[in-house]
Amino acid sequence: MTAIAIVVFAVAYVLIATEWTHKLLAALGGAAVLLALGVTDSEHAFYSPDTGVDWDVIFLLFGMMVIVGVLRRTGVFEYVAIWAAKRAKGSPLRVMILLTLITAAASAFLDNVTTVLLIAPVTLLVCERLGINPVPFLIAEVMASNIGGAATLIGDPPNIIIASRSGLTFNDFLVHMTPLVVIELAVFTLVLPRLFRGSFAVDPERVDDVMRLNEREAIADKVLLIKCGAVLVLVFAGFIGRSLFGVAPSVVALLGAGLLVLISGVKTRDYMGSVEWQTLLFFAGLFVMVGALVKTGVISRLADAVGAATEGRALLATMLILVVSAVLSGIVDNIPYVATMSPVVLELTKTVADPSQANALWWALAIGADFGGNATAIGASANVVVIGLALRAGYPISFWEFTRKGIVITAITIAVAAPYLWLRYFAFA
Template sequence: MTPVVALAVFVVAFFFIATEKADKVKVVLIAAGVMTVLGLTPGAEVFFSEHEGIDWNVIFLLLGMMIIVGIIKQTGIFDFLAIWAAKKSRGRPYRLMVMLMVITAVASPFLDNVTTIMLVAPVTVVVCNRLRFPAQPYLIAEVLASNIGGAATLIGDPPNIIIGSRAGLSFNDFLVHMAPIVVITFIAFVALTRVLFRKALRNESAHIDEVMALQERRAITDPALLARCLGVLALVVAGFALHSVLHVEPSIVALVGAGVMILVTRADVNDVMGEVEWPTLVFFGGLFVMVSGLVHTGVIESIGEWAVETVGNDYVTAATGLLFGSAVLGAFFDNIPYTATMAPIVEGLVEGAPDPGTGQALWWAFALGADFSGNGTAVAASANVVALGIAARTGHPISFWQFTRYGIVVTVLSTLMAWAYVLLRYFT
């Protein structure tokens, strides 16, 4: 009965998060507390276990980047980029959306999608405020673009880091196998946004003349501070790109970068800490504890073993099951802990494959499903939660269903395209 109780607590909590009948931070904390009291979590191990506990790499990566972004914001660079983007778009909604999506999708494979959203979302809010556009559609489109773009590389999306480590896949392996379908999917997504957000893209800004008269250079309040910030940010990005060579976790890179930036800019620590999205970090902590209950009681493992038994030696079906199963489950259980839990099961499937090529096809199907599942719901990926936190804080709240109704459509499209890609490239 223990797995049933764990699943019941999770489903009830997810219901309250999805319907927004209660504050999501309160919900995850109460649900995590109930699971702990009932003995459904691994106890103190929830703070230390790599597979059954809180993923501190995600928490500290977010904390470090929030500090970095908070300091960079003081230079006026976000206002500069917002005015520049508004002027280049000339107040045309769709052109602006495409510009922001392209910037996000190109940056995500190299910065990781969470970091990219932290950098691009504040710019988006400012430019939408300038043009009197509702910011929600643009923020949602950016998050969807970041989850697609981040799938292209080893460091672009957290599930890829987990898969790469488990399967021994390199940065170049991800580029060769994942980047082609990511590019194709992103192009289709850009075309789809014209339909998805058609209501928000109808009217051009009536304030473009006001924006065109602005001088973006004047937005930079401290050029010397900006130069120091960009120097540190460049080192942080290099650290992300080389983390597998340096054997340093991205979270450590972000935290060290945050510390260095505080030192070189002489920023006031109290002001900087005020920029951190603490409710978002607490939400992630509670969510990880909830998922640990499903892992500890064997719920997710049972689902995975059932899938393995079902596919048997039919590896086309196995790849299909991994792709669609990951797209569905990852959307509801958060794709990071889901990937960590399923990776050993996939490894077992791969070991029984008749040849290395078929085994790798299973890993790529798993990676595509896990990555694209991040668009499924508002809590399916770290970037989604971060974006919703920024939106709420800046006065442009996005509800669970406002995000999810777009995300489901994009997830279905991207998963179908990924399925066709896997079948054609690896099994035809």
């Protein structure tokens, strides 16, 4: 069964990467084969929190897609697009930097999937106004969301798993992760002009047209905008106050979507048309395939091998966890990987006398899993969502177009993180 799980996942991954067939067909086909051959079953695929479809992610996406669908009718995305373009003086590079920094900051306090769902429509409108290709901007933003989400306990799902296993608090993440994220974002901003060289040419006449626009005129329905704003405040409060209220983000998103549909009066076809059904089904198929790898012990054995290779040496363990987590999180979803790796890291921390160095193992796991999500087009949930939105808007992003950039950014961010971990927890501890 283990061999079958590996082969099916590998074949599906190759099909997704090479785009020989539609990624949805590859994901659902791989899941169907695993179910048909008995590698996994309905109980493990649909009901297990460790090996099944992560319904929290599916319904979080669904709820936020409905909210975005209603919000789009207010004209607020057009407003923000014009505002951003004018603040950047029409410079595509400055627009990219502004939007990526906004995305990174928002991702620290919201789920990064929620953030990209809100920022992607703005980006598409900005680029449409300036007459430029939005693909580089969308790729840059989703990478910024994965970097920014690492800053806090609630910014990225793997951080929540790590906190529950390690006992680390919200303030611990602020103190230890946020400084690194600030450094990474500074480096990321400096890399953007080279990474997307040739993407910043713009017609001066387009810039002049944008600068003459009045963003206030873009608001089509002020009453609906007020209703959307009130619901979004409640939703964001639910996200941020998760530990206080004890309500999962998926439930918050669904409640917010239901409330907004109830009070907005928007027709069903208008907001349901914004739901990316292909993206949701792709996630379901991917979760089943990765869950089969977890069920058959593939990921667990990889995690155990990391523990055995370190032989109790804290610095070596930290660097190995960092690199292995970055690599594997680019291949499989980082949520089941972190869930599987956390017990191994917990055992490793018991062999380290210095508490600061013991915690460094947890920070290495968080950094590797969060930043490693940028490595490939399916490395993080936000990546898949943005690619789906871009395809729907008529700007397809291929697996390799994203991954060529993603590998570079992952390598750079991990290269910056390694000396940060060494200096802070070992050299000057």
